Amino acid sequence: MISCICVNKSAFIALVPLEAVLFDIDGTLCDSDPIHFVVFRELLQGTGFNGGIPIDEDFFAQNISGKLDDDIATVLFPDDIERGLDYVKKKKNVLGRKSCAIKGLCKLTKWVEDHGLKRAAVTNSPRPNAELMIPTLGLTDFYHNHIIGDECEDAKPAPDPYLNALKLIRGFLFSF
Structure with missing residues (x-):
């Protein structure tokens, strides 16, 4: 489930501007x-x-x-x-x-595109499953990169897929 936390814009967003969004596919964008x-x-x-x-x-x-x-x-x-x-x-x-997308996915992807954010799909699904789900969800041209967990040194929950995605899209990680 994707959730949104609203914060005062002057909080950490001014310190660390949002540059990229990483998306999981199976179980997140589609149950x-x-x-x-x-x-x-x-x-x-x-x-x-x-x-x-x-x-x-x-x-x-x-x-x-x-x-x-x-x-x-x-x-x-x-x-x-x-x-x-x-x-x-x-x-x-x-x-x-x-397959069907979660409620709000279209609105979220439009917001990401409108804000010019870099984006990547990061999944532990096998590549054929990811390649099936992405177009089924209408996201064929949305992602800049697809990172497949079993193609990384270590799959999720290890950080390798996320770190590989950030390298490819030249993004920065802010974690808390």
Whole structure:
């Protein structure tokens, strides 16, 4: 959830002017985990996975959520990785039609653009998921850079993805 804290402009904003905004994608700009779960549950049941018994949230959390496509394919179809990868691709097509942005995202992105702020997407989602979600949310041309956690030395919660984003956009970090 994105929240806004209003402060007196003369407080720290005058000392440290806002130059850049870093955005997470899955779970922040779009509450995607519930959507991922429903899509996986429906599509897997249709394949006869687990004898046609729908997966539950525990299975999803332990074996699918936050995992890379290759790892998901291996868990779901260990004897037929190609089938698993085809399945994951099909899931992405369905997911792209079901995803929705959080309330206020359009207003926020317009404000960021109107103020000429630098911006980057910083996510632990696998690159294919990020590349699906960004256009689905209408943000194809919004971000200056995309930072993928597993492409950094250490993914979030380590600071590496954020620090890499700041280097790329030549921004400064003010943290409290």
